[in-house]
Amino acid sequence: MTRRNGIVFVLMMIAGVAIFYWSFRNVSMVQLMQDLRDANWWWLLVALLAMVVYLLLESIVVKVFVDDSHEKLSWSDAIRIPLVEQFGNGITPFSAGGQPMQLITLIQAGVDPGRAGSILLMKFVVYQAMIVINFFIAIVVGYQFIADKLKAWSLFVILGFIIHLVVIITLLLVMYWPGLTKALVRVVFKPIKWIKPNKAEEWQQVVNEKIKNFHSESIRMSHDWWVLFKAIVLTLVQLTVYYLIPYFILLALGASQVNIILVMSLHVLIVMVISLFPIPGGTGGAEIGFSMLFSTFLPNAALLVCAMALWRIITYYLGMFAGIVAFNIKSKQ
Numbered sequence: 001m002t003r004r005n006g007i008v009f010v011l012m013m014i015a016g017v018a019i020f021y022w023s024f025r026n027v028s029m030v031q032l033m034q035d036l037r038d039a040n041w042w043w044l045l046v047a048l049l050a051m052v053v054y055l056l057l058e059s060i061v062v063k064v065f066v067d068d069s070h071e072k073l074s075w076s077d078a079i080r081i082p083l084v085e086q087f088g089n090g091i092t093p094f095s096a097g098g099q100p101m102q103l104i105t106l107i108q109a110g111v112d113p114g115r116a117g118s119i120l121l122m123k124f125v126v127y128q129a130m131i132v133i134n135f136f137i138a139i140v141v142g143y144q145f146i147a148d149k150l151k152a153w154s155l156f157v158i159l160g161f162i163i164h165l166v167v168i169i170t171l172l173l174v175m176y177w178p179g180l181t182k183a184l185v186r187v188v189f190k191p192i193k194w195i196k197p198n199k200a201e202e203w204q205q206v207v208n209e210k211i212k213n214f215h216s217e218s219i220r221m222s223h224d225w226w227v228l229f230k231a232i233v234l235t236l237v238q239l240t241v242y243y244l245i246p247y248f249i250l251l252a253l254g255a256s257q258v259n260i261i262l263v264m265s266l267h268v269l270i271v272m273v274i275s276l277f278p279i280p281g282g283t284g285g286a287e288i289g290f291s292m293l294f295s296t297f298l299p300n301a302a303l304l305v306c307a308m309a310l311w312r313i314i315t316y317y318l319g320m321f322a323g324i325v326a327f328n329i330k331s332k333q
Contacts, residue, residue, distance in 0.1 A: 005091060008091040008092075008280065009090075009091055009320070009324070012090065012091060012280055012281060012283065012320070015279075015283050015284075016283065016312070016317065019283065019284060019287050020309055023287060023291070023305045023308065023309070024305055024309075026301070027301055027302045027305050028302060031300065031302045032302040032303075032306060035253065035254070035300070035302055035303050035306065036306070038254060039252050039253055039254065040251065040252050040254070041252065042252075043248050043249070043251040043252035044248070044249065044252040044310065046248045046252075047245050047248035047249050047252065047310070047314055048314055048318075050241045050242065050244055050245050050248060051242070051245060051314050051315060051318060051319070053238075053241050054238055054241050054242045055079075055082045055083065055086070055319070055322075056079070057234050057235075057237060057238035057241070058081075058082035058085075058238060059075075059078040059079045059081065059082055060078070060234055061123055061126075061231050061234050061235060061238070062078050062081050062082070062106075062119070062123060063075070063078040064227060064230055064231055064234070065119045065122060065123055065221070065227065065231065066078075066106070066111060066119055068221070068224060068227045071110070071111050071112070071115060072110075073106075073109055073111065074109070077105070077106075077108075077109040079326075080105055080109075080326045080329065081102050081105050081106065083319065083322045083323045083325070083326035083327075084098075084101045084102060084104075084105045084323055084326050084327050085098040085099075085101060085102050085323070086098070086319030086320060086322065086323040087101065087319070087320055087322075087323025087324055087326070087327050088100065088101035088102070088323070089280075089281075089319075090280060090281050090316060090319065090320040090323065091280050091320075092280055093278040093279065093280055094275065094278060095275065095280075095281075099120060099124065101327070102120050103116055103117060103120055106119070106120065112210075112213060113210045113213075114209070114210035114211065114212070114213025114214040114217060115213060115214070115217045117210070117214045118175065118213075118214045118215075118217035118218040118221065119217070119221070121171055121174070121175055121218070122175070122218065122221050122222070122231075123231065124171060125168060125171050125172065125175070126228070126231050126232055126235050127235055128164055128167055128168045128171070129168060129232075130232065130235045130236050130239055131164055131239065131268075131271075131272075132161070132164055132165060132168070133236075134239055134243070134268050135161050135164070135268060135269075135272060137265065137268075138264070138265035138266075138268035138269055139157070139161075139265075139269075141261055141262060141265040142262055142265030142266050142268070142269055145262065145266065145293075156273045156276055157269050157272055157273055159276060160272035160273055160275055160276050161272060163275070163276065164272070164275070175214075175215070175218040175222075176215070176218060176219070176222075178211070178212075178215045181211055181214075181215070182208070182211060185204070185207055185208070185211065189203075189204050189207075240264075242267075242315070243264040243267045243268055243271075244260075244264060245267070245311065245314060245315060246263055246264075246266075246267050246290075246294065246307075246311055247260050247263040247264065249307050249310050249311055249314075250263065250294070250297050250298070250307060252310075253298060253303045253306060253307055254298075254299075254303070255297045255298055258297055263294075263297070266293050266294070269293075270286070270289045270290060270293060273285065273289055274286045274289070281316050281320075286312065286316070287308055287312060290307075290308045290311055290312075291304055291305070291308050294307060294308075
């Protein structure tokens with residue numbers, strides 16, 4: 001891990017501790033301890049296992065794509081990739097660092113950079129498309145709830161959907177429009193030619209060769225319907241498991257008569273809104289959004305804050321810590 005990444009990670013940990021401290025400032029510790037003693041810890045274990053399954057399913061999706069491209073990816077490298085992605089997403093604004101870190105990890109595992117890029121983009125397009133499908137379902141079920149409870153946030157939900165849709169369209173253009181990709185590369189290499197005039201031409205030829213591999217691999221994968229079908233089904237199951245995590249946490253803390261479809265839909269909408277926050281991990285906005293949306297499911301403030309903290313630890317901090325370990329494992333390549 002680089003010094004800069006380490007600094008950002010420490011800052012995010014400090015911010016998280018500060019938010020948890022602020023959230024618990026008015027909570028009765030006596031009441032909280034009593035509530036935790038009465039909690040069903042088996043449901044909390046299910047929530048934790050759901051996050052583990054989510055990460056394992058992403059590993060399987062990566063391996064399905066890589067193995068289909070006539071490369072071979074070991075299970076240890078496949079498991080490493082979503083963990084590294086969690087770390088990259090967690091320390092960068094708009095979760096922008098996850099894709100580059102996955103790319104580096106695949107290249108370290110011996111996958112050709114052009115193929116690795118097309119694999120990750122195809123995987124990301126499938127993932128974003130499934131998010132949009134889940135969003136449509138969630139908007140039907142939970143939009144009125146969020147509009148009544150958080151009027152201003154309903155606009156963020158729509159904005160989040162538009163951004164995700166634009167991202168999918170942009171990625172498809174990059175994958176299937178070689179002229180656009182080459183034009184972007186020429187723009188990037190202009191300042192490089194000023195700094196390294198002797199090396200720029202050689203580097204650009206290498207990059208152009210990788211772009212050629214990237215586009216040919218993208219076209220090949222888009223015609224492999226069986227692999228795409230498997231990736232789509234696995235991703236749908238992966239997201240379903242992830243969206244169930246708040247439901248399991250609510251059950252663990254004694255919430256009764258919880259509508260599973262509504263809880264999942266609200267989680268979809270929260271994740272959509274978090275993606276708009278420029279702070280890594282949506283820190284601050286995620287905690288506020290969860291507390292406001294799920295306040296009606298729990299009887300007191302102590303349980304609500306506890307549920308929020310458990311949700312963030314499982315869905316955000318767990319992946320961050322696991323990602324640090326995975327990121328620092330030396331590759332065989």
